[in-house]
Amino acid sequence: MDLSSVQTFVTTTLVDLGLKILAAIAFWIVGRWLISKVIGLMQAAMGRNNVDPTLTKYLGSIINIALNITLVLGILGYFGIQTTSFAAMLAGAGLAIGAAWSGMLGNFAAGAFMLVLRPFKVGDFVNVGGVTGTVHELGLFGTTLITPDNVYTLVGNTKVFGDTVMNYSARPARRVDRTAQLNGSVNPLEAIEKLKAAVAKVPNVVDSPAPEVNLLDINLMGTVIAVRPYCHTDHYWQVYFDTNEAIIRVAQEAGWPAPIPAQLMKTQAA
Numbered sequence: 001m002d003l004s005s006v007q008t009f010v011t012t013t014l015v016d017l018g019l020k021i022l023a024a025i026a027f028w029i030v031g032r033w034l035i036s037k038v039i040g041l042m043q044a045a046m047g048r049n050n051v052d053p054t055l056t057k058y059l060g061s062i063i064n065i066a067l068n069i070t071l072v073l074g075i076l077g078y079f080g081i082q083t084t085s086f087a088a089m090l091a092g093a094g095l096a097i098g099a100a101w102s103g104m105l106g107n108f109a110a111g112a113f114m115l116v117l118r119p120f121k122v123g124d125f126v127n128v129g130g131v132t133g134t135v136h137e138l139g140l141f142g143t144t145l146i147t148p149d150n151v152y153t154l155v156g157n158t159k160v161f162g163d164t165v166m167n168y169s170a171r172p173a174r175r176v177d178r179t180a181q182l183n184g185s186v187n188p189l190e191a192i193e194k195l196k197a198a199v200a201k202v203p204n205v206v207d208s209p210a211p212e213v214n215l216l217d218i219n220l221m222g223t224v225i226a227v228r229p230y231c232h233t234d235h236y237w238q239v240y241f242d243t244n245e246a247i248i249r250v251a252q253e254a255g256w257p258a259p260i261p262a263q264l265m266k267t268q269a270a
Helices: 003-048 053-078 083-100 102-117 157-162 188-200 233-254 262-269
Strands: 125-128 131-138 142-146 152-156 165-167 178-181 212-219 222-228
Touching (some): 003 053, 102 142, 131 152, 142 157, 152 157, 178 233, 188 222
Antiparallel strands (some): 125 131, 125 165, 212 222
């Protein structure tokens, strides 16, 4: 084989390889663009049909992974690589990785079960895995929460699914628990009536269930009144603090003395 033949062979091979590489890059760019469009259309269609945003994001993640694997296999097939053997190798690698990362697969399975049972959805205020916050996203392997102090927190789905789930948004109203310690000289029945009227005027307190104001306990300082209004969870802290202010305002307007332990009162009297 002379030099010209070698040169022609190398040039032809390099040109052919270069064209294939350019075609593969084009396939990858176009394929990724099409995948993003497909996922976008699917999520838009699910949104129009009022499908749970949690389920929409979860299915979008799964389809994105599946289509990207299909795209890679298609590009490898274009280069003449036997994709069947590659797929078998990928499956074997998947089993090996699955054995090593059983916890990750557990998180994935727990996320799938939560989509079926649906103990909460995006936007709900919950306590899961010992973390309290608003559900931002239910991912393939973890649930993302935004805590009340605005911290982005990721909790593994296995911990979420295997622990107690408290969904504060599941019911239309949530109870706010406060107490008022009264001096022994204050008539508790009159105090209950005054506190009921004041709490009913607190913004965002719901009428049903009605606010609960009852005699809770008796101690050495006097009586303890339970003040328990109900509100939507979005207004919980506003009602919590406004209820505290209402208790103080009623006590000041009624002229109630500050609660003092009975032993101290006897000492002062002596």
